[in-house]
Amino acid sequence: MGRKLLLEKIDVPGIRGYDVYRSNGGYDAVEKALKMSPDEVVEEVKKSGLRGRGGAGFPTGLKWSFLAKPAGVPRYLVCNADESEPGTFKDRYLMEFIPHLLIEGLIASSWALGCNHTYIYIRGEYAWIVEILENAIAEATAHGWLGTNIKGTGFDCRIHVQRGAGAYICGEETALIESLEGKRGNPRIKPPFPAVKGLWDCPTVVNNVETLAAIVPILNIGGEEFSKIGVGKSTGTKLISACGNIKRPGVYEIDMTITVEEFIYGEQYCGGIPNGKRLKACIPGGSSVPILPANLLLKTAKGETRMMTYEGLSDGGFATGSMMGSGGFIVLDEDQCVVRHTLTLARFYRHESCGQCSPCREGTGWMEKILHNIEHGKGKLSDIDLLWDIQRKIEGNTICPLGDAAAWPVAAAIRHFRDEFEWHVLHPEESQRRNYGLAHYADAREVTM
Amino acid sequence: MAEDIKMLKVTIDNITVDVPQGTTILQAARMIGGDVAPPAMCYYSKLKGSGGKCRTCLVEVNKGSEADPRPMPKLVASCRTGVMDGMEVKNITSDRVVDARNGVVEFLLLNHPLDCPVCDQAGECHLQDLSYNHGKEGTRYEFSRRTFEKHDLGPYIQLHMTRCILCYRCVYVADQLTEKRVHGILSRGDHSEIATHIEKSLDNDFIGNVIDVCPVGALTDKTFRFKNRVWFTKPVDAHRECTTCKGHVTLWQRGDEVLRVTARKDQWGEVEDWICNTCRFDKKKTSDWVIEGPTKVDRHSVISQGHYTGLKKPEEIFKAVHAGRDPKLLMDIHSVSEVNRPGIALSELPGPATSETFNVDKKS
Numbered sequence: 001m002g003r004k005l006l007l008e009k010i011d012v013p014g015i016r017g018y019d020v021y022r023s024n025g026g027y028d029a030v031e032k033a034l035k036m037s038p039d040e041v042v043e044e045v046k047k048s049g050l051r052g053r054g055g056a057g058f059p060t061g062l063k064w065s066f067l068a069k070p071a072g073v074p075r076y077l078v079c080n081a082d083e084s085e086p087g088t089f090k091d092r093y094l095m096e097f098i099p100h101l102l103i104e105g106l107i108a109s110s111w112a113l114g115c116n117h118t119y120i121y122i123r124g125e126y127a128w129i130v131e132i133l134e135n136a137i138a139e140a141t142a143h144g145w146l147g148t149n150i151k152g153t154g155f156d157c158r159i160h161v162q163r164g165a166g167a168y169i170c171g172e173e174t175a176l177i178e179s180l181e182g183k184r185g186n187p188r189i190k191p192p193f194p195a196v197k198g199l200w201d202c203p204t205v206v207n208n209v210e211t212l213a214a215i216v217p218i219l220n221i222g223g224e225e226f227s228k229i230g231v232g233k234s235t236g237t238k239l240i241s242a243c244g245n246i247k248r249p250g251v252y253e254i255d256m257t258i259t260v261e262e263f264i265y266g267e268q269y270c271g272g273i274p275n276g277k278r279l280k281a282c283i284p285g286g287s288s289v290p291i292l293p294a295n296l297l298l299k300t301a302k303g304e305t306r307m308m309t310y311e312g313l314s315d316g317g318f319a320t321g322s323m324m325g326s327g328g329f330i331v332l333d334e335d336q337c338v339v340r341h342t343l344t345l346a347r348f349y350r351h352e353s354c355g356q357c358s359p360c361r362e363g364t365g366w367m368e369k370i371l372h373n374i375e376h377g378k379g380k381l382s383d384i385d386l387l388w389d390i391q392r393k394i395e396g397n398t399i400c401p402l403g404d405a406a407a408w409p410v411a412a413a414i415r416h417f418r419d420e421f422e423w424h425v426l427h428p429e430e431s432q433r434r435n436y437g438l439a440h441y442a443d444a445r446e447v448t449m
Numbered sequence: 450m451a452e453d454i455k456m457l458k459v460t461i462d463n464i465t466v467d468v469p470q471g472t473t474i475l476q477a478a479r480m481i482g483g484d485v486a487p488p489a490m491c492y493y494s495k496l497k498g499s500g501g502k503c504r505t506c507l508v509e510v511n512k513g514s515e516a517d518p519r520p521m522p523k524l525v526a527s528c529r530t531g532v533m534d535g536m537e538v539k540n541i542t543s544d545r546v547v548d549a550r551n552g553v554v555e556f557l558l559l560n561h562p563l564d565c566p567v568c569d570q571a572g573e574c575h576l577q578d579l580s581y582n583h584g585k586e587g588t589r590y591e592f593s594r595r596t597f598e599k600h601d602l603g604p605y606i607q608l609h610m611t612r613c614i615l616c617y618r619c620v621y622v623a624d625q626l627t628e629k630r631v632h633g634i635l636s637r638g639d640h641s642e643i644a645t646h647i648e649k650s651l652d653n654d655f656i657g658n659v660i661d662v663c664p665v666g667a668l669t670d671k672t673f674r675f676k677n678r679v680w681f682t683k684p685v686d687a688h689r690e691c692t693t694c695k696g697h698v699t700l701w702q703r704g705d706e707v708l709r710v711t712a713r714k715d716q717w718g719e720v721e722d723w724i725c726n727t728c729r730f731d732k733k734k735t736s737d738w739v740i741e742g743p744t745k746v747d748r749h750s751v752i753s754q755g756h757y758t759g760l761k762k763p764e765e766i767f768k769a770v771h772a773g774r775d776p777k778l779l780m781d782i783h784s785v786s787e788v789n790r791p792g793i794a795l796s797e798l799p800g801p802a803t804s805e806t807f808n809v810d811k812k813s
Contacts, residue, residue, distance in 0.1 A: 167637070169637070184633070184634065189500075189501035189526065189529045350638060350639070351638060352638070353638040354637050354638065354641075355615060355634070355636075355637045355638045355639060355640075355641035356502050356615075356617075357501070357502045357503070357504050358503050358504055358553055358556045358557050358614065358615075359504055359553060359556050361556075361615065361638060361641075362556035362559040362560060362639060363556055364638070364639070365559075365638070365639040366556075366559060366590065369592045386589055389552075392552075393548075393549065393552030393553075393555075393556070394552075396522075396523045396524065397504055397507060397523075397524060397549050397552070397553070398504070399501060399502070399526075
């Protein structure tokens with residue numbers, strides 16, 4: 001079993017409360033950070049090679065160093081807890097069971113960036129977690145970790161929790177900022193980037209919950225040590241929320257040295273596919289990233305074993321690879337219909353499109369209608385090419401990445417499972433009764449049950 | 450003051466132009482004019498924050514700047530992207546742009562009812578122009594289009610949401626020209642709609658301008674609805690003493706009757722001066738106005754039918770765009786034709802012409 005950094009103490013009874021958390025080494029990182037200069041903390045994060053855990057995988061230290069620091073203008077740190085990517089539930093787990101880890105990470109990061117007001121923008125559906133976080137903030141404030149003149153350093157910091165109204169688009173950083181300002185959650189046109197003009201037109205850093213929580217172990221063990229965990233540019237540990245057709249769904253912390261095969265079949269991880277079924281496909285990083293058939297999932301196109309790392313999962317680009325994304329690992333067994341699955345995703349993106357720019361607003365709805373036809377036996381063969389053309393015209397032509405996120409799953413499904421789409425069109429009645437079954441792309445592994 | 454502004458060099462479709470710092474690619478392209486200027490459905494230079502939404506103005510940047518010559522990986526919205534020194538932009542010379550724009554036009558028309566025959570905007574509709582210039586004939590969309598009920602926004606304006614392309618221009622007008630924000634977007638995605646929540650609540654002095662900024666027929670003037678087609682009316686510039694606005698307008702007349710009053714628009718279809726509701730809706734007599742003369746209309750060929758004065762022909766930029774090449778698209782058919790040779794005047798033949806008539810060489 002790999003090294004654990006974030007979920008190391010998760011099983012300690014009462015870790016949700018301040019006292020247990022503190023006696024288990026909690027808030028040591030803040031203590032350490034407050035003794036360092038803010039720039040040293042940023043340097044430590046840079047050294048760690050930590051990459052953003054929200055989906056894009058952008059180096060956090062670099063992002064922090066882009067933050068403009070004009071005199072007399074406040075800076076803001078915003079924690080993106082609007083976790084709404086289908087298949088992703090790692091942040092919820094973290095905030096629900098070990099909330100002080102996030103608070104600690106936020107205080108240390110606020111110190112590093114010089115932010116006196118820090119916001120947690122939390123998804124509206126996570127109503128019960130708001131209470132947990134607010135309790136944790138109150139406890140931290142009572143013990144002097146938050147408020148004015150923290151531990152005699154003269155540094156003031158307050159953390160505010162803001163609930164969203166449950167829109168996927170508000171997970172996009174500029175839409176999140178708009179929503180936080182009390183406006184309609186429409187993404188802004190970039191540039192200017194939030195690092196220059198963000199919340200209330202002030203320089204702002206928006207980071208994912210897991211990214212900010214990872215600041216704590218970085219400070220505890222040192223950036224150097226953190227960067228030694230993992231392979232290549234995928235440093236540290238990553239939370240993976242596994243779901244779908246696996247024996248043990250849940251949140252796993254991996255140290256990015258294991259293979260995809262080990263993650264799916266390993267007993268300490270997902271434990272394989274239940275009911276003696278075989279692996280058909282998998283979405284390795286949340287619903288937006290391309291789906292991969294089993295043969296390309298376990299081995300790359302070059303025949304190498306695929307690793308659970310940023311580089312490993314994106315090996316082969318979009319033609320034969322996928323992305324680490326937000327770590328929402330969705331496994332599909334041989335009974336799952338890729339067409340229906342793609343329709344479900346298309347419906348989601350249609351529903352969540354903000355409607356601001358035309359390719360995404362109109363294109364997502366169109367794709368859903370076509371997929372609905374194919375799934376319900378009313379499709380035509382030309383519809384498949386049409387879908388391909390629509391996704392091509394959405395991708396890259398929109399204001400925010402939601403357009404890409406809507407286009408990629410459809411593109412990948414057609415790229416890898418075109419035969420299944422064609423079978424649906426050619427056998428409209430049969431496809432209503434049974435699933436396509438195993439095709440050449442299924443995992444060749446012997447059934448072990 | 451002019452010395453303080455740095456001038457930047459930008460090349461759009463092989464035509465180089467010097468522009469002051471802070472100019473967007475779209476504005477620079479409009480300085481060149483002609484086909485080089487990308488179409489814009491949502492951008493409106495007089496409205497702060499507009500643009501970036503419709504994606505028709507996408508261009509390819511194949512050289513970021515002199516300092517950083519890397520090309521931009523994605524197509525960018527030219528209305529919201531600032532010019533950098535030494536930037537090279539491809540608009541109509543880029544296949545990627547033409548293809549993407551084609552897609553955007555198809556998306557915009559997807560839920561549009563295409564009821565131009567009964568639409569008041571027809572003839573001066575930017576979406577019509579856009580689809581003629583950049584769209585494909587026919588649609589691949591086979592589903593029913595979204596529809597909405599018509600709404601009255603106040604006594605003078607009707608909202609027909611079915612035609613709306615959600616450019617947000619009217620939202621910016623309501624937001625920036627009027628004191629209270631009464632007008633916005635409800636819902637999201639392809640079911641989002643322009644609405645006021647409270648019907649008939651648009652009662653501001655300048656709210657009539659939402660009609661002028663609307664690129665399609667979604668917001669129409671109730672005092673003009675179904676009275677006439679715009680190409681039968683004659684636009685004349687006129688002014689009057691107005692205490693609320695500048696009073697410079699365009700009257701759309703038929704005979705001596707003033708059918709409607711709009712603000713004056715420039716060649717990009719943008720309002721020059723906002724006008725007040727009194728000028729727009731109440732002053733419908735020729736005696737209310739001092740007529741200046743016919744309006745110069747050079748954007749909408751349909752409207753300019755029959756108004757030959759002040760017509761400005763579009764600039765010929767073909768040679769410049771194609772780096773000096775000026776291909777001969779039309780050849781003189783006489784010089785290559787075996788049949789219809791020059792030098793033989795058909796009218797002078799005694800009888801009907803046959804192939805024999807032209808076989809002069811073979812005969813001799």
